[in-house]
Amino acid sequence: MDNRPIGVLDSGMGGLTAVRELLKLLPHEDIVYFGDTGRVPYGTRSAEIVTHYALQDINFLLGRQVKMVIAACGTVTTTLPASLTTRFDFPYTGVLFPTVEAALAATRTGRIGVIATATTIRTGAYERELKKLDPSVAVVSAACPLFVPLVENGFVERDNEVTRLVARQYLSEIRAAGVDTLILGCTHYPVIAPLIGDVMGENVRLIDSGKAAADYAKTLLAEENLLADRRTAGRCSYFVSDAPEDFARNASIFLGERFDGRVDRIEITSYPDTI
Amino acid sequence: MDNRPIGVLDSGMGGLTAVRELLKLLPHEDIVYFGDTGRVPYGTRSAEIVTHYALQDINFLLGRQVKMVIAACGTVTTTLPASLTTRFDFPYTGVLFPTVEAALAATRTGRIGVIATATTIRTGAYERELKKLDPSVAVVSAACPLFVPLVENGFVERDNEVTRLVARQYLSEIRAAGVDTLILGCTHYPVIAPLIGDVMGENVRLIDSGKAAADYAKTLLAEENLLADRRTAGRCSYFVSDAPEDFARNASIFLGERFDGRVDRIEITSYPDTI
Numbered sequence: 001m002d003n004r005p006i007g008v009l010d011s012g013m014g015g016l017t018a019v020r021e022l023l024k025l026l027p028h029e030d031i032v033y034f035g036d037t038g039r040v041p042y043g044t045r046s047a048e049i050v051t052h053y054a055l056q057d058i059n060f061l062l063g064r065q066v067k068m069v070i071a072a073c074g075t076v077t078t079t080l081p082a083s084l085t086t087r088f089d090f091p092y093t094g095v096l097f098p099t100v101e102a103a104l105a106a107t108r109t110g111r112i113g114v115i116a117t118a119t120t121i122r123t124g125a126y127e128r129e130l131k132k133l134d135p136s137v138a139v140v141s142a143a144c145p146l147f148v149p150l151v152e153n154g155f156v157e158r159d160n161e162v163t164r165l166v167a168r169q170y171l172s173e174i175r176a177a178g179v180d181t182l183i184l185g186c187t188h189y190p191v192i193a194p195l196i197g198d199v200m201g202e203n204v205r206l207i208d209s210g211k212a213a214a215d216y217a218k219t220l221l222a223e224e225n226l227l228a229d230r231r232t233a234g235r236c237s238y239f240v241s242d243a244p245e246d247f248a249r250n251a252s253i254f255l256g257e258r259f260d261g262r263v264d265r266i267e268i269t270s271y272p273d274t275i
Numbered sequence: 276m277d278n279r280p281i282g283v284l285d286s287g288m289g290g291l292t293a294v295r296e297l298l299k300l301l302p303h304e305d306i307v308y309f310g311d312t313g314r315v316p317y318g319t320r321s322a323e324i325v326t327h328y329a330l331q332d333i334n335f336l337l338g339r340q341v342k343m344v345i346a347a348c349g350t351v352t353t354t355l356p357a358s359l360t361t362r363f364d365f366p367y368t369g370v371l372f373p374t375v376e377a378a379l380a381a382t383r384t385g386r387i388g389v390i391a392t393a394t395t396i397r398t399g400a401y402e403r404e405l406k407k408l409d410p411s412v413a414v415v416s417a418a419c420p421l422f423v424p425l426v427e428n429g430f431v432e433r434d435n436e437v438t439r440l441v442a443r444q445y446l447s448e449i450r451a452a453g454v455d456t457l458i459l460g461c462t463h464y465p466v467i468a469p470l471i472g473d474v475m476g477e478n479v480r481l482i483d484s485g486k487a488a489a490d491y492a493k494t495l496l497a498e499e500n501l502l503a504d505r506r507t508a509g510r511c512s513y514f515v516s517d518a519p520e521d522f523a524r525n526a527s528i529f530l531g532e533r534f535d536g537r538v539d540r541i542e543i544t545s546y547p548d549t550i
Contacts, residue, residue: 038324039314046518049313146437149424162421162444165437243321269544 001229005030007066009057012040014187015072016254018210025218029234032064038241042075043117050079055273067226070213074116074186078125095209098216100129106205107181110137113174116185118143140177144170151188158194167199183207236261241268276504280305282341284332287315289462290347291529293485300493304509307339313516317350318392325354330548342501345488349391349461353400370484373491375404378482382456385412388449391460393418415452419445426463433469442474458482511536516543
């Protein structure tokens, strides 16, 4: 038993879709969330800069005494090298492995689509990990760089004409490839999952990377006997690196419920980038 | 006469639309461009962070011996307070004053529209400056937060269906207000000026803030006898704070011609934020 909080980091607000799932799965856990809103987006930056930022983010969370770290950010997950993350002396998960496992469990035809930011797609990490675990699968990937700004600007309704038009363009190749499973490899995308589902058709199973990471975290904590030992609801603390008001205003888009948490701003650049 | 370069800064690549105009107007001048691609976008960040970043950017340019600084970035221009910029001991201009002057010279009906990033619109700076110079004008403003990602992702053709749909939504109030002049208060927007012009109608004059700033810089340098004294073409040097390849790949979108310049990466966070 371990009553310390679970740490969740993201480049901005997308990781809140993982928090939403954690709240459902593990309601007794405290959560410390850090959204690097002062340096968002990570998805367009070089691997070197993303690594530097991510290590600062993790050091901030460790300073808040978290018992595990979830990188609820596709870009961080696929950019931090395993040579680094396997040396961490605390439980850590990105979204990649849990999501790939969920996709392989879901597919029947072995044809899997992956959508994510340009940086994530460029790394080829999802495709590589899928084929490592099951060399027989066929993978089709597409970068969807406009989905993040569309979500952040509230173009999120299921019938939004602009987002639908963009989705049809971005998803056309993946649709043509006849996949039966689609990985939403960016934590912003679950917000427009109903729209993406409409474009893909009802026979395609969508895999939410935030949900997959939350499922995986629950299993991991249970196995290591690190689940919280309390009957009351856990508390969430939110930290950001730019204006807290902007975060509080938009958080409900991602959490799927009214946001009334406290948000504090921290100076993330003052944290070390070595672990 | 002064053969030192002109310094141009922007949060990313948009300022290249000002460089394009400088190249036309002042072909004998050297130009040093800094695009803060490692920290882009500024338009969604707090005033405090934008000021901190902008002062570091200016200090980098001053270190390159520039004779004047053009902040070719709507967000920097409207965020840096006059109490600060009037103390600079070098010629400085943002895009605000030159653009407002050009708009007031262009309007016949005194009804002026302003489009820019959310942060720029929130400051109310364009409206305030327009009314300061001519209290009789009527101003209608609209934030167009998706225009920057649309431009950066290449949704820029005149008949692009997505960008046209977004433009119709963003511009509907300004169109209904019957303006005869529209300020493009973000240096990304000239890239989609033909599309914006189609949506607004042929009777609306578009004011390009990069072009206005370049015109103003030429006048200022001539008045202060600081124009370059050479007959050969000037040289452009480009510096960025993230991957130079990405900048080089997309620069032609903004410059309107093939880009074959040299791009170097610098560590902008190591520059002081006091002047």
